[in-house]
Amino acid sequence: MSLLEKGSRPSADKRTGGNRPDAATVSVSTRTKAQRRRPPSALSVITLIVLLGLVVAPLVMVFVGAFLSGAPGLPKSDWSFKAILSVYASPDYLWPLFGTLILAIVTAGLSVVIGTLFAWLVARTNMFIRRTLEWGVILPLFISPFIGAVAWNLLGAPRSGMINTNLRWLLGLDDDAVLINISTMPGVVFVMLLYFMPYAYQLVSSSLRNMDPGLEEASYMNGRGILATAFKVTLPIVRPALIAAFFMIAILATGVFTIPLALGVNTGFAPLGMHVYLKMTQFPVNPPVAAAIGTLIFWLTLLGIYFYRRSIRNARRFVTLGGKATRRREVKLGWMRIPATVLVALFGLFAAVLPIIALLVTALTPYAMTDFRTMQFSFATIAQVLGSIDVWNSLLNTVWLSLLAPTLAVLIAFAVAYVVVRERGRLGGALDYLATFPVAVPGIVFAMGILWLYIRTPIYATVAVLTIALVAAFMPTATRFSTTGLMQIDPSLEEAARMSGANRFRAAVTITLPLVRPAILAAWSLLFIFASREVNETVLLALPSTRPLAVLAWDHINANDPGAAAVVSVLLMLFMAAGLLIARFVFRTRLDSSNL
Amino acid sequence: MAVKHLRTASIAVLAAGALALAGCSSPAAPESPDDGSGGYNPATATSTPAEDMEALIAAAQAEGTLTLYTDGTLATQQAWAAEFTAKYGIQVSIVRDSGGPLYQKFAQEEAAGQGQADVFGNIDALSLDDAVDNGWLAEYTPEGGPEFPADRSRAGYYYPYLMGNAHSVIYNSNNVTPEELAEVRENPLKALADPKFKGRIGVCPPQLAMLAAAFWYQYTDGDGAADIGWDGLAEIAANVAIVTDTATLTQNVIQGEVDFAFPVADSLVGNALKADPNTPIAFVYPAPTVGTQFGMGVVADSPHPAAARLFAEWAASPEGSDALAELAGNLNLREGGADGRAYSELDWFVPLDPETVVNSTVYVQDQAFRDAAGPDGDFLAHWSQVFGYAG
Numbered sequence: 001m002s003l004l005e006k007g008s009r010p011s012a013d014k015r016t017g018g019n020r021p022d023a024a025t026v027s028v029s030t031r032t033k034a035q036r037r038r039p040p041s042a043l044s045v046i047t048l049i050v051l052l053g054l055v056v057a058p059l060v061m062v063f064v065g066a067f068l069s070g071a072p073g074l075p076k077s078d079w080s081f082k083a084i085l086s087v088y089a090s091p092d093y094l095w096p097l098f099g100t101l102i103l104a105i106v107t108a109g110l111s112v113v114i115g116t117l118f119a120w121l122v123a124r125t126n127m128f129i130r131r132t133l134e135w136g137v138i139l140p141l142f143i144s145p146f147i148g149a150v151a152w153n154l155l156g157a158p159r160s161g162m163i164n165t166n167l168r169w170l171l172g173l174d175d176d177a178v179l180i181n182i183s184t185m186p187g188v189v190f191v192m193l194l195y196f197m198p199y200a201y202q203l204v205s206s207s208l209r210n211m212d213p214g215l216e217e218a219s220y221m222n223g224r225g226i227l228a229t230a231f232k233v234t235l236p237i238v239r240p241a242l243i244a245a246f247f248m249i250a251i252l253a254t255g256v257f258t259i260p261l262a263l264g265v266n267t268g269f270a271p272l273g274m275h276v277y278l279k280m281t282q283f284p285v286n287p288p289v290a291a292a293i294g295t296l297i298f299w300l301t302l303l304g305i306y307f308y309r310r311s312i313r314n315a316r317r318f319v320t321l322g323g324k325a326t327r328r329r330e331v332k333l334g335w336m337r338i339p340a341t342v343l344v345a346l347f348g349l350f351a352a353v354l355p356i357i358a359l360l361v362t363a364l365t366p367y368a369m370t371d372f373r374t375m376q377f378s379f380a381t382i383a384q385v386l387g388s389i390d391v392w393n394s395l396l397n398t399v400w401l402s403l404l405a406p407t408l409a410v411l412i413a414f415a416v417a418y419v420v421v422r423e424r425g426r427l428g429g430a431l432d433y434l435a436t437f438p439v440a441v442p443g444i445v446f447a448m449g450i451l452w453l454y455i456r457t458p459i460y461a462t463v464a465v466l467t468i469a470l471v472a473a474f475m476p477t478a479t480r481f482s483t484t485g486l487m488q489i490d491p492s493l494e495e496a497a498r499m500s501g502a503n504r505f506r507a508a509v510t511i512t513l514p515l516v517r518p519a520i521l522a523a524w525s526l527l528f529i530f531a532s533r534e535v536n537e538t539v540l541l542a543l544p545s546t547r548p549l550a551v552l553a554w555d556h557i558n559a560n561d562p563g564a565a566a567v568v569s570v571l572l573m574l575f576m577a578a579g580l581l582i583a584r585f586v587f588r589t590r591l592d593s594s595n596l
Numbered sequence: 597m598a599v600k601h602l603r604t605a606s607i608a609v610l611a612a613g614a615l616a617l618a619g620c621s622s623p624a625a626p627e628s629p630d631d632g633s634g635g636y637n638p639a640t641a642t643s644t645p646a647e648d649m650e651a652l653i654a655a656a657q658a659e660g661t662l663t664l665y666t667d668g669t670l671a672t673q674q675a676w677a678a679e680f681t682a683k684y685g686i687q688v689s690i691v692r693d694s695g696g697p698l699y700q701k702f703a704q705e706e707a708a709g710q711g712q713a714d715v716f717g718n719i720d721a722l723s724l725d726d727a728v729d730n731g732w733l734a735e736y737t738p739e740g741g742p743e744f745p746a747d748r749s750r751a752g753y754y755y756p757y758l759m760g761n762a763h764s765v766i767y768n769s770n771n772v773t774p775e776e777l778a779e780v781r782e783n784p785l786k787a788l789a790d791p792k793f794k795g796r797i798g799v800c801p802p803q804l805a806m807l808a809a810a811f812w813y814q815y816t817d818g819d820g821a822a823d824i825g826w827d828g829l830a831e832i833a834a835n836v837a838i839v840t841d842t843a844t845l846t847q848n849v850i851q852g853e854v855d856f857a858f859p860v861a862d863s864l865v866g867n868a869l870k871a872d873p874n875t876p877i878a879f880v881y882p883a884p885t886v887g888t889q890f891g892m893g894v895v896a897d898s899p900h901p902a903a904a905r906l907f908a909e910w911a912a913s914p915e916g917s918d919a920l921a922e923l924a925g926n927l928n929l930r931e932g933g934a935d936g937r938a939y940s941e942l943d944w945f946v947p948l949d950p951e952t953v954v955n956s957t958v959y960v961q962d963q964a965f966r967d968a969a970g971p972d973g974d975f976l977a978h979w980s981q982v983f984g985y986a987g
Contacts, residue, residue: 073708074704157848159852264840283808284971384671461710544691556670559669559692560844
């Protein structure tokens with residue numbers, strides 16, 4: 001294995017313990033003045049243009065929209081400060097702003113704590129059936145959070161939810177006994193936790209698997225116990241991953257609107273993302289105020305992005321290519337083995353198994369029935385949905401979107417990563433920042449910008465405009481994978497190719513690309529899932545001819561037809577599973593925490 | 597070197613600007629379908645005489661497809677469109693959303709010259725009038741158009757093909773006792789202010805649609821104000837468990853999450869009972885209440901103008917309007933049209949007293965209401981405060 005040794009090796013050794021004969025450390029933070037002064041390459045300029053069009057232009061449209069009296073382009077729409085003032089200069093949005101911040105921090109904090117615990121249990125301990133249970137933790141990635149929320153509304157509604165209704169008669173409780181109430185703010189946090197925690201799990205788990213086990217082994221040999229080793233050795237090493245996960249989830253949680261909406265929360269508080277949605281859909285529809293709230297969220301999440309990037313930068317600084325000659329010691333849990341197994345299994349039960357059962361039951365009943373004693377089953381809804389041309393059109397659109405969007409996203413992200421890692425310079429830094437921008441804007445706001453930007457072009461009302469929206473939305477994830485993958489490839493390999501006569505393009509395509517292929521395929525697989533299940537970015541842009549399955553499910557929910565939504569949701573999950581199976585055989589890539 | 601950087605940056609900014617401008621440029625205007633011969637042109641006709649019907653059908657079938665924008669119930673609209681397809685072989689794509697966002701989408705597309713809709717339907721007469729005023733709805737009178745109530749149409753532009761309905765208090769027929777039902781029948785909103793209904797009521801906020809706003813406005817500033825007023829609403833609010841849209845409320849009543857919900861259109865109950873007659877849902881009409889209708893018209897720059905006109909002809913015909921009433925289980929507004937409300941035969945059904953219903957078109961013209969419920973009025977904010985609604 002080749003080692004990259006550029007920059008300050010001593011500082012890397014100091015951070016990682018300093019005694020790692022089987023590992024290599026890389027520092028990419030030191031940039032020479034010559035690198036800073038190097039003129040931008042054609043690739044970097046083209047990539048910049050693409051990102052400006054893809055990411056910045058829609059954002060600019062959102063800001064423009066906030067300074068209008070109506071949606072851009074409408075006959076009576078003029079420049080106006082009314083929307084901006086109603087959001088920034090009034091106390092109306094102070095409490096939603098504060099509440100959104102609290103909601104994001106609580107969700108992210110809990111996700112990181114539980115995700116770290118689960119990652120450690122799966123990667124380091126002798127917990128039972130770890131591989132199976134890991135699937136229970138990853139499986140929620142296959143479920144769109146809004147579909148999960150719809151399922152949990154069926155399960156946990158206080159009076160009529162399946163859990164309350166059936167446990168009442170099973171346990172002989174009063175008719176008004178409420179065992180679980182999902183339509184509360186803790187309920188919202190719970191459901192967000194179920195569908196955001198896997199992100200924390202994958203980041204921490206990946207970090208745990210890639211770290212040098214010799215460090216923990218040395219701690220044990222020096223007499224440290226399990227807890228002392230976990231807190232003194234393991235946690236400090238995975239700390240960058242923890243911080244990255246925290247900010248990533250906090251940013252995601254800031255823009256969420258589908259979960260509180262689907263759970264029917266009626267607490268007098270609505271997060272900012274929900275206010276955006278309501279201003280876009282309620283009487284009187286007010287797109288400028290929606291855009292103005294979107295800009296408020298942008299500033300809030302920009303702060304999160306700053307910290308997120310700082311943590312990612314720290315994580316990147318000491319990439320470890322371990323030979324892993326030391327076998328990991330498996331921590332014996334003793335009496336905790338069964339409770340730990342049950343705990344992780346419960347997560348899979350709550351996040352995946354129960355919601356899927358709720359959806360299947362709803363798909364098989366003539367109307368919303370939750371009492372198992374009186375339940376009647378029928379295939380009418382399934383037959384009606386599968387007999388509709390809409391579902392097959394949507395399936396075809398989903399196929400296109402889930403193939404095109406990830407492919408384009410990873411290609412552009414590879415170009416960004418190449419400029420950031422290989423060419424560096426100020427332009428590289430700018431590109432890196434721009435590629436992270438879409439995270440800062442809730443999907444529905446970003447889609448609004450895309451809509452206003454492209455509604456006057458021939459690509460409006462085509463799958464292309466949905467693809468553009470998804471590619472832009474996926475840039476942060478795709479770039480993170482590509483950058484990390486590229487940093488682990490020794491640039492001297494490319495240099496050797498160039499010295500042998502290959503130009504830079506050929507060297508990148510024939511040397512670097514094949515080596516970074518596993519990271520790119522892992523990114524592609526993950527984005528394939530995201531593209532298949534995405535609603536936020538696509539709901540405003542989709543028409544019957546371009547509507548994917550996830551939006552069709554959303555439309556059925558809006559049209560008071562949870563049974564049809566359940567059928568479409570199950571079909572969507574089957575599609576994602578089939579797609580990943582095919583990817584596994586064709587690309588030989590597996591989607592688990594080691595490559596996520 | 598700095599100059600070189602500046603140049604590179606300038607090129608990048610200019611190129612990105614060009615990309616963004618490309619996004620803002622208007623597409624080429626569609627060619628006029630008028631052949632200038634002065635005869636019947638199915639693409640531009642303002643009506644279709646009987647002798648030209650064959651020409652319209654042939655032109656529509658040549659177009660082969662049409663897109664219907666509607667805020668009606670999706671399953672019903674799909675079934676209705678399927679009957680049109682079965683008769684003429686013309687595929688119908690349906691874009692379904694709530695009235696407000698649907699009109700917003702339609703208006704943005706039309707204003708950008710990117711019209712996708714061939715036929716536009718909406719419950720909100722204000723939106724339909726706005727569409728006419730902006731020139732987005734074509735002047736077209738189907739043969740059956742005059743058979744629909746003139747005071748609920750805009751002659752020559754839109755007609756209430758899609759049904760009429762009135763706001764009601766819906767309830768779960770399994771969960772409500774006969775005694776409770778008797779009280780609610782007497783005076784629905786007054787009865788639901790009783791603390792014994794705490795946690796059993798769902799309401800649709802006035803922010804959902806102009807019609808919902810008009811309903812609540814009746815009880816704060818209209819005929820129901822003396823009986824209920826803001827104080828009465830505060831008592832009801834204390835019993836409310838859910839504030840959400842009518843579709844979700846209907847679902848929650850069926851599921852048993854709440855036992856009562858209002859204001860919900862009676863047509864949604866008709867839809868639910870049509871889908872499954874055993875669904876445990878029924879309704880009573882409060883007095884006063886608001887009635888409305890789903891208007892529909894042909895789009896001016898329709899991509900499939902002949903198919904759009906043929907659809908309008910079929911929708912206004914006895915065959916088309918009766919089919920919809922039957923499929924939706926709803927009231928047909930066409931004179932002499934079939935009444936599809938199967939529930940009107942059921943024991944619980946009490947017909948609407950015409951004296952207690954105010955049509956939404958009255959509120960469209962009511963400047964005081966429009967000011968109060970508009971962006972600068974305080975009606976919506978006051979309601980949200982009383983009901984603790986964050987939207």
